[in-house]
Amino acid sequence: MTLNTVAVTVDLVLLTIRSAELQVLLIRRAIPPFRGAWALPGGFVLPDEDLDAAAARELSEETGLRPGYLEQLATYGTPGRDPRGRVITVAYLALLPDQPLPVAGSDAAVASWLPVSSVSPASSESPGSSGALAFDHARILADGLERASAKLEYTPLATAFCPPEFTIAELRAVYETVWRTRLDPRNFHRKVTGAESFVEPTGATAIRDRGRPAQLYRRGTATLLHPPLLRP
């Protein structure tokens, strides 16, 4: 099984924001290798399947959720990264709004959302967290986080974390959570509403907590932000 054969898989870095935290979908491995460890969801590319299609299929199988965004991240193929043989994995980055996980997915074992802060920096302990990720998944997750952070600056990607209609404050919460910073609400509002086709007002308003009702917006048509929102 370890001949000239190369297995190709797709792995998903699936991010969402729940409870004001950036969380990643992980699967508890039920079989060796790395039995009991957390791993990124993923699976084999079918013999006649496009890579993007394989990623979309895995996403749907594992979660049943509709992604706000899905893009190829990078490919990892260091020999020995999987002890079973030569496995090359094409990693994808997906961003989702906060949705309830629809029961245990059809396919794999226990899938859970875990705060990236509890799993990313070889963290000590969280309820349910158990040390490092399987394979080279810590590296893949780190690459995904960096890519997501960077893309918030110059693309309207943050809206992928939001439901179809959202307030500017909710969009700001996305930036603040992913970047782990505080942003000035007033200047943020002006930058976002001022950027070309970033968001469009729906006309409706919503009361989120206390205070004055906020305008609701939906994603605009822009694919690039002019001007960009830079990290402080």
Place this chain on the structure above:
Amino acid sequence: MTLNTVAVTVDLVLLTIRSAELQVLLIRRAIPPFRGAWALPGGFVLPDEDLDAAAARELSEETGLRPGYLEQLATYGTPGRDPRGRVITVAYLALLPDQPLPVAGSDAAVASWLPVSSVSPASSESPGSSGALAFDHARILADGLERASAKLEYTPLATAFCPPEFTIAELRAVYETVWRTRLDPRNFHRKVTGAESFVEPTGATAIRDRGRPAQLYRRGTATLLHPPLLRP
């Protein structure tokens, strides 16, 4: 041969600047499929070889040149992209200073530098150019060009096109060639020398054509440009 087997290759988008033009290294295919067409250099990943190592090896085999820069670009695996069977290719982007090609490489057929303008937009004719690229290489090339253009903005990557010592005017020529724009020489000079660790003066000067001798610089230690040089 078209069973569940997946072949993994690396392909190279190898860019340089020659004769004030952005050029890409292409190989004229001597065998079907796409016999006679131009293609990106590349080859199979060895059974126990890392992907980055395979890219570096192909680069050295095909050109014998030392790259200024080499990074993974993206992975392409649409079924049918290679008529011979399922082939997934991990594309790499490499940037080189203008060096003479050291004879015909050890490995493949005729490798030539071609202006990207003559091959990129399904161009009509150039001496030696013969229509579209093989496989999905036009798409890969386009992705490589976009990546290179974008990275010039916020990384010191442009120095990868330059020899070890260079003048600010030569660095500006890189930006002007890749971006197909004109930049103000005076403001460019200030931005580049003002950006943190982008370039370091060597102390020496050089006379390039006519006019006042220019200071020589080498790459600095920065990996990110602060502030960035944005496209107009």
Place this chain on the structure above:
DNA sequence: ACAAAAGTGTTAAACTTACACCCATGG
């Protein structure tokens, strides 16, 4: 002396930042 390229100075416009201030709601 003159043309050409390197490099510095200067100024107006644009953008960013910080924060004062008003608006609209629930309690």
Place this chain on the structure above:
DNA sequence: CCATGGGTGTAAGTTTAACACTTTTGT
């Protein structure tokens, strides 16, 4: 009527763009 968050105005500081001007060479 007060606390809370939504949203606008504005002035100070910073960055950019355009271009006048000086320096240093080859011819």
